[in-house]
Amino acid sequence: MATELDGSGARRDDGIEARAGGGNDDGRFPARPLRGVDAMLDRLVSATSWLWLVLAGVIVGGVVLRTLFGISRIELEELQWHLHAVGFLVGIVGCAVFDRHVRVDVFREGMDARRRDWVDLYGLLLFQLPFLALVLWSAVPLVAESYATAERSTSAGGLGGRWLFKSALPLTTVLLIAATLAATRRVARRLFGRPRAPRS
Amino acid sequence: MSLREWLAVAMFFSFIAGILTGFPVAFVLGGSALAFTALAVLLERDFGLETGVDWTYASLVGDRIFDLMDNWVLVALPMFVLMGLLLDRSGIASELLREVSRLFGRVRGGLAVSIALIGILLAASTGIIGASVVLLALLGLPPMKEARYAPTFATGTVCAVGTLGILIPPSIMLVLMGDRLALSVGDLYLGAVVPGLLLAALYVVYLLVLPILRPEMAPPAARPEVVDFELVLSVLRKIVPPALLIFAVLGSTFFGLATPTEASGVGAAGALLLAASRGGLSLAALREVLRETTLTTGYLFGIFLGATAFALVLRGLGGDELIARGLSGLPFGPNGVVLTILFATFLLGFVLDWIEITFIVLPLVAPVVAALGFDLVWFTILFAVCLQTSFLTPPVGFALFYVKGVAPDVDVRTLYVGILPFVALQLVALALIFAWPELVTWLPGRAYGR
Amino acid sequence: PQSGGVAGGEAHAARGAEGPKLRWRVSSAFGTHLPGLGDNVVEVARRLAVASDGRIEWTVDDPDEVVPAFAIVEAVSRGKIAAGYTWLGYEEGRLPASVLFGAVPFGMSPWEYTAWWQSGGGRELAREIYRPLGVEPILCGLIGPETAGWFREAIERPEDLRGLKIRFAGLGGQALQALGASVTMLPGGELFQALEKGAIDATEFSLPEVDVRLGFDRVAKFNYFPGWHQPFTAFHLVVNRPTWEALAPATRELVELACGDGVQRNFAKAEAAQGAVLAGFERNGVTTRTLSPALLGAIEGAVARILDEAAATDPLFARILAHQRAFHADYDRWQRLAYPSRSSAVPDPASPTASRAAEPGDGD
Ligand code: NA
């Protein structure tokens, strides 16, 4: 994690591995190497992360164009939050895979691993999955309508194809559901699995 | 109180109970929204009770998330996170801190003071709570750990100083408040400057005094150096590059080259160049920094996503009207009314986040306060300090969550204990601003001749 | 959706001595504290409650409190909320023609728009277009021109637009862009600072009454007129159609009455207030100016091209535009002959262009 500092400026441990390896005794992390859905989402997070560099480039490009050449491109402005939205949506998926979503663990710290698993099992089934279903169910018709009306931005020279951008929400929600199911399976295995359950 | 309002109250306490189980906050928020929609639908269908919430209404959550995706101002969040991670991973941040703290080597708590000074500079360049707290935690926690500062002292410092970013302009919170009350953002920005600096000064005094009273909290540097011209010169040489970066961020806004949002991208690009020019950033390290940016942004927006669903359903159940009724009709004089409102806000801040309070409470109470003859800019700044405090108060203190996110090995009890002295300082500042409104009104009056 | 989204519409179950109770959540696209914009629907709701002896109860929501401003028509059409108070042009991305019901650059004057809506077939056209969406549009608010913008430097000639960094929305923004301006859509909250520091050279926003509250007069010294981009701005109450049709005739009539009153009161209040605000600007060192005839002519030409382009790509847009232009041709005959010019009675340095703004598109 970033809070481990060696002061040399050299590359440090992968944050996720550091977390998964160190001190995390509730065992919710997918074991490395990742398999199946987790491995796929891991690659997606890595690939998407390069968008932040593109975003920084677009912002600086916009500032330079405007201050040096007196040109404003609304396409570039809109591209900024398009990239941003895709980035944070994938980030939400990534946090589900690597258990990075914020927890208030003032009581959790005192629980044993089995009780934590029970909390997670109830939470995943009663809170997380239904909420994601609600998001998916409410988003799909909006994307469909955006497609049917060929929705575009209303700004002068704004971007078209809004449905493509909007479809990022249902798509990442499906991925979130996949990650949630994978997490549920892990927790359930620990709680109910026979000893031979975790294949190696 | 009607049944739907009882539902709103129940929803609220279920949420508190839910997050205390340790399940992720984002999904407790979203899950409670869903559960109480289901409950409302059942009560309406089977018992004929009017609840105001049904599935069609709950489907507004889709519209609200699309609105979040269209928000340009929030683009600053991942950019400032990226900037912080780049400065951290390339070693620039730790070197900067080490150098600055050499000047304070003989001063107990010198490292914390250095972090506070950097935090104040950051506050003047970022306007988003998550960004400045995460950035400062990344920069500040590792060296304080290395210097064997008490964890409570270290986390309290970064949480409190990190929240200054929301008060010292630019500030997305003041932008939102100005928008809600139709006040000039310029007046609010200038009005916030003196209170922001006052708070910063209170923090610095505390950071200097506490280690004298309790030396074990902040051990002095192992081999304190003599501060002479040569040392100052060498320190200056080391801190010029990062200082230039901060000036690039600040200056691009100040000189009208970029908006505060764009300044975040300028800062990130600058940090990348800085890191690359020092050769401290391999491609693999860059990849890791970018991944970490994605995940940090992910947990911040996860909370936004859940909160938007939660707020939707809470409002549908009449939660906002309930709060309004509770605050109206107070049997006190003018000062008493303002104090009660602030106290209630402070209490609400224990459990609600600032966006909710800004949207629900501020528009309700501001007309009352204005009618009593108070200056609305003054009141709004008081309110803002109150909300800034709410970032720090357990259990729902967003600053605490954010620090926890980047420093998972810190336990929540440490965070809660560490923040208490700073919450006390916030209250002192509030009292001072309340007693001397000129702290707020003087600067806008001079600048724009209000 | 106090009565369950929209399905119930009017809760006849509660019928008692005082008759049915109508509870709606009405989302406003404008802050309810903003004069001329969101304050109108609050007043409409208040009068409805009183006039109906408390049987009609609207909860008016600020934008984004429940529904994001740009999603109001969509939310109403699906019955997520019963009704909304909005500027129809916000739908432009999905329904390009909608902007013609909201504001048209160099378009009709406010009273001309009400004439078109009431007696010129405008309302029937709007109902026909919004019927497939399941939305009943009711004209419910109206204001006159907005300012043409706040500028840091004076502009004189069409060439001055080239490279001008300006924040400008919609069709007007497209016209300025066609003339070489570099148009941006900064978020509202960042405008003040961007204008103060010079990240942008100019911005348009709203009525002088609203602009002064945001403090633009303190950071930009030139305030330009006439409000060519929005000679009229119309606001509509949009009601979920099944809900609307389920209403008792008396209730429907009350809502119509309240909105009719909303239109005249909104317009009257806004017209009465702006002059004094403009006088106040001058005390802050603001120079009130009119765009030169050459500049205005160039913009009008660009607007005409933009409107024709939009009509060429969208049949619905073409149909409404033709309808409005036909009405205007008739109305213009009357308006030019019948109304006296007041330019001699009121000393006003801006009179040549000001009278032009009062007769948009008269073709000289
Ligand atoms: Na700030």
Ligand code: NA
């Ligand atoms: Na709090």
